[in-house]
Amino acid sequence: MLGLSLLLGSGALSVILLVVSQWLRGSALLVTTAALALALGVSGWWRLRTAEWACLPGTRLFFAALAPILIVIGWQATNHPLTADGLFNFEIRAQIAAAHGGHLPHAFFSDASRTWMHQSYPLFLPLHQTWIYLTLGGVEQGWAQLLSLHFVLAAATLLYAGITRLTGAAWRGGVAVALLFLVPAAMFLPGGATTLWADFPLAVVFLAAVLAVAEFTAQGRGLALCAAWFALLPWVKREGLILAAVLGLALLWIAWRRGELRRAVLALVPMIGGVVAWKIFLTAVQAGGDRDFFPVSLATAIENADRLPIIALALGRELLTWERWNLLWFAALLAFLRIARDTRLMAWRWLPPVVLLPIALYSCTYLFSAWENPALHIVTSLPRLLLPLAMAALIGIAVAVPAWDEKN
Amino acid sequence: MKLRIACWWLLLGVFAVAGLLRWSQAFSVAAPDLAPDRAIDALARQHFGLADGAAILRRELGTFPTDAPLLIFGPGNDWTLTEAHFLLSYLAWPRPVWCLGDAGPATRARFDHPPPPGVRPAGLFFYKVAPPVELPSRALSERLSVAITGS
Numbered sequence: 001m002l003g004l005s006l007l008l009g010s011g012a013l014s015v016i017l018l019v020v021s022q023w024l025r026g027s028a029l030l031v032t033t034a035a036l037a038l039a040l041g042v043s044g045w046w047r048l049r050t051a052e053w054a055c056l057p058g059t060r061l062f063f064a065a066l067a068p069i070l071i072v073i074g075w076q077a078t079n080h081p082l083t084a085d086g087l088f089n090f091e092i093r094a095q096i097a098a099a100h101g102g103h104l105p106h107a108f109f110s111d112a113s114r115t116w117m118h119q120s121y122p123l124f125l126p127l128h129q130t131w132i133y134l135t136l137g138g139v140e141q142g143w144a145q146l147l148s149l150h151f152v153l154a155a156a157t158l159l160y161a162g163i164t165r166l167t168g169a170a171w172r173g174g175v176a177v178a179l180l181f182l183v184p185a186a187m188f189l190p191g192g193a194t195t196l197w198a199d200f201p202l203a204v205v206f207l208a209a210v211l212a213v214a215e216f217t218a219q220g221r222g223l224a225l226c227a228a229w230f231a232l233l234p235w236v237k238r239e240g241l242i243l244a245a246v247l248g249l250a251l252l253w254i255a256w257r258r259g260e261l262r263r264a265v266l267a268l269v270p271m272i273g274g275v276v277a278w279k280i281f282l283t284a285v286q287a288g289g290d291r292d293f294f295p296v297s298l299a300t301a302i303e304n305a306d307r308l309p310i311i312a313l314a315l316g317r318e319l320l321t322w323e324r325w326n327l328l329w330f331a332a333l334l335a336f337l338r339i340a341r342d343t344r345l346m347a348w349r350w351l352p353p354v355v356l357l358p359i360a361l362y363s364c365t366y367l368f369s370a371w372e373n374p375a376l377h378i379v380t381s382l383p384r385l386l387l388p389l390a391m392a393a394l395i396g397i398a399v400a401v402p403a404w405d406e407k408n
Numbered sequence: 409m410k411l412r413i414a415c416w417w418l419l420l421g422v423f424a425v426a427g428l429l430r431w432s433q434a435f436s437v438a439a440p441d442l443a444p445d446r447a448i449d450a451l452a453r454q455h456f457g458l459a460d461g462a463a464i465l466r467r468e469l470g471t472f473p474t475d476a477p478l479l480i481f482g483p484g485n486d487w488t489l490t491e492a493h494f495l496l497s498y499l500a501w502p503r504p505v506w507c508l509g510d511a512g513p514a515t516r517a518r519f520d521h522p523p524p525p526g527v528r529p530a531g532l533f534f535y536k537v538a539p540p541v542e543l544p545s546r547a548l549s550e551r552l553s554v555a556i557t558g559s
Contacts, residue, residue, distance in 0.1 A: 078440035082447035088494045091447070096501050105502075113477070113504035114497060116490075116521060142442030175420065182427025188434045323430060327423045334419070372518070401420065402413045 001053075003158035004225070005044075006150060007208055010201075011232045013037055014127040017102065025101030030134050058170035062160050062177070069156075069181055070149055077148040077194040082141060084190065086197040089118055094129030095139050102134050109287040119288040122278060124236040125198045145196050152193045155180060155204045155391070162211035163398050166218055176398035179331075183390060185324040191384035199384040202236040205229055206243050206388035210354065210395060213247060217254050217347055223267045226251060231270035235278070239362070243388055244271050246357050250350045292377070293368045304367045307374055311363050314378040324383055325390070332393035335400035342400075351396050355389045362386075448498065455492050456535070456552040462499065468554055469500045477504045477527050482535035484509020484517020492535045492552075493521060510537060531556055 016036050021029055082091055097104040104126075109119045129144045136143060156177050164173035186192050191199035209229035215222040230248055233240030248268050255264030294300050319329040336352040339345045362385045371377040443449065445462035452461020472478060480496055482489040493507035506527065509517025523529070532539070534553040539545040545555035 072435075075440060076434075076436065078442060079436050079438040081441070081450040083451075084491075087447050087451075088498065092498050095498070099501065107502065111502075111504060112524070113506055113521070116494065138444065140442070140444045141447050142440075142444065179420075179423060179427075182423060182431075184427070184430045184434065187431075322426060326426050326430065327419065331419055331423065334416075401416055402409075404413060404417075406413060407409070 001161075003154045003156075003161060003208070006154040007158070007205060007232075008228060009037070009041070010128065010150070010154075011124070011205075011228065011235070012040055013131060014124045014235070017127045017131055018123060021097070021103040025103055026134075029102040033131070056161055056164045056170065056173075058164070058174065062170075062174065065174075066153075066156055066177070070153065073152050073187070073194060074146060074149050076188055077145045077196065078142060080145075080188075080194060082145065082196060084197075086195050088116075089121060090125045090196075090198055091129055091141065091144065092117060093123060093126035094133055094144070097126070097130040098133035098139050102130055104130075106285040109282065109285040112288065115288040115291060118290070118292075120238075120282050120290065121198075122235050122237065122240075124232070125196075125201055145194075148193050148196050148200075151201050151204050155193075155200075155207060158204070158208050158211060159391075159394065159398075162207075162214070163395060166211070166214055167399055169403070171403075172398045172401065175401060176394050179328070179394050179397060180391075183326050183328050183394075185383055185387060186390060189324055189383070191387055197384070198237045199387045202233070202240055202243075203388040203391045205232050205236050205240070206247075207391040207395070209233060209244070209247055210351070210392045213251050213254065213350070213354075214348070214395070216251065217350065220258060220260070223263055226264075227267040227270050230268060231274045234271065234275050239385060241275060242358055242361050246361070247354055250354050254350060292370055293365065294370050296368055301364075301367045304369075304374075307367055307369075310375055311366050311378060314375065314382060315359070315363055318382055318386065321383075325386075328390055328393060328397075331397045335393070335396040338400040338402075339396060345400060348396070348399055351392065355392045355396070358389055359386070448495065451491060451495050455488055455495065457549040458552070464548065465496065465499050468548065469496070469503065471556075472500075472503055472531050474502055476530035477506065477523065478531045478533065479506045479508060479523065479529035480533040480535055481508045481510065482537055484511035484515075484520055486536065487519055489519045489535060496533060529557060 013033070017029075017033050020032050020036070024032055093104055093108070096108055104123070108114070111119070128147055128150075132144045132147070133139050159176045159180060160170075160173035162173075163176050164170045167173075180186055184192070186200065186203065188194050191197050193200045206229075209226065212222045212225040212229055216226060230244045233244040248271070251264050251267065252261065255261050319325065332355070336355075339348045339352060362382065366374055366378050369377045448462040448465075449460065452458045452465060458464055469478070478496065478500055480489075480493050482492060489507065489509055493505065497505040504523075506523035506529070507519075507521040508523075509520035511517040532543070532545075532555045534545065534555070536551050539553050539555055543555045543557075545553045547553045
């Protein structure tokens with residue numbers, strides 16, 4: 001429940017702040033946003049006040065182990081300054097918004113001298129930083145970096161609670177969380193939790209979405225949560241649309257087998273609505289175009305087909321880079337093979353395609369790279385694209401690890 | 409079956425050791441720094457050699473009107489020109505900041521973001537290159553000088 005609250009609260013806060021900041025500034029924006037967020041929280045509490053709270057096994061031990069890890073994460077986040085994308089693609093929006101009372105001026109989106117800031121990037125993370133700056137009364141990069149803790153806490157609690165609930169084994173939840181902290185790319189490398197780029201928040205939302213689909217597969221409930229996560233994915237980062245589309249397909253397939261296709265289709269509506277609304281907004285503010293990719297066309301794909309070996313080589317090399325991924329992808333491969341062969345894990349057979357298909361789609365996007373050196377484009381972006389998929393792979397590993405006393 | 413289970417747990421054990429090894433390599437014992445401009449100060453120190461760089465650059469940029477276009481000029485094949493440009497642009501908002509890279513005669517710079525034709529910058533920043541002698545300029549550090557063109 002804590003992980004869900006942290007992440008749903010994040011999504012709600014960013015949307016409320018964006019909408020309210022179109023009309024209000026400064027203290028009025030702060031008070032109105034806080035009041036609306038609080039009202040949402042109170043209404044959630046009111047709805048759940050009579051619900052029975054089930055405490056998962058091992059919860060105390062989990063939080064006792066998590067506390068020192070969070071201290072380490074907070075320490076590392078606050079002694080490494082923001083860099084590169086974290087500063088120039090995300091935090092800068094918050095800094096500009098803070099200078100305008102919490103409102104990101106429309107002139108920002110169409111400023112031709114700042115196209116390198118990728119003005120069409122969604123505002124999920126910058127709006128969190130804007131909120132911090134609004135509450136602290138000015139730009140505070142050091143304090144803003146403590147947002148890392150928010151997303152790490154959400155990831156750890158979602159992973160532990162989700163896997164423990166779905167498998168009935170608290171140790172599997174513990175294994176998944178332990179592995180998460182042992183993957184360098186997820187923690188302290190560019191895009192990882194302590195660096196506060198949008199990649200880690202995207203990975204956490206994807207994790208929540210995968211767990212919600214697993215919950216629907218197991219118990220036929222949780223479609224409202226699926227809808228919320230699908231809508232949030234493209235709002236965190238643009239590639240979230242690819243993740244939402246692939247996971248959406250998996251959900252439709254599962255729902256079709258359960259005879260609940262119509263309800264599942266409805267779960268995709270908020271995502272489509274959000275993407276269309278953001279596109280309309282970007283068009284209205286005349287946002288700068290993307291200089292990283294050529295428009296997608298068959299002709300461009302054929303023209304750049306000679307890049308395929310380069311892409312495949314770079315991908316293979318990346319997955320085997322233990323300094324970034326530890327043994328994650330090797331363990332994931334073994335886990336996926338076990339999921340495919342073991343009938344006890346049949347309910348998880350939708351998971352490997354949800355990890356593998358986006359990897360294939362991401363790789364294909366480099367056929368349209370407009371960079372002079374596409375290999376450099378791959379090397380600088382692919383590791384971060386893989387981060388959300390690593391979260392899903394962690395779930396696969398945690399459910400596939402055989403118990404000590406397992407028979408056959 | 410027992411062997412397969414043991415192999416899985418051995419794999420997780422190696423995972424743990426490798427992960428802790430990487431943590432030990434990346435872990436920094438430096439004290440937390442919650443300064444408001446810590447990231448900007450760090451980059452200004454790294455690229456321009458400026459201490460308290462955010463404050464100095466804000467003061468310099470503040471002397472230009474808010475609609476005045478600015479330009480940073482530097483070595484066009486040096487990737488740090490990109491970060492130098494981004495840094496000035498970060499602090500200069502809402503002033504447009506363009507970037508011109510010098511890559512030698514008839515060679516296109518790899519790292520630049522030139523202004524469209526007709527833009528006359530009100531201020532020129534010279535990064536890692538010396539300003540022309542005929543242009544009155546002021547050195548902010550060994551690597552950064554500023555000239556006001558009056559355009």
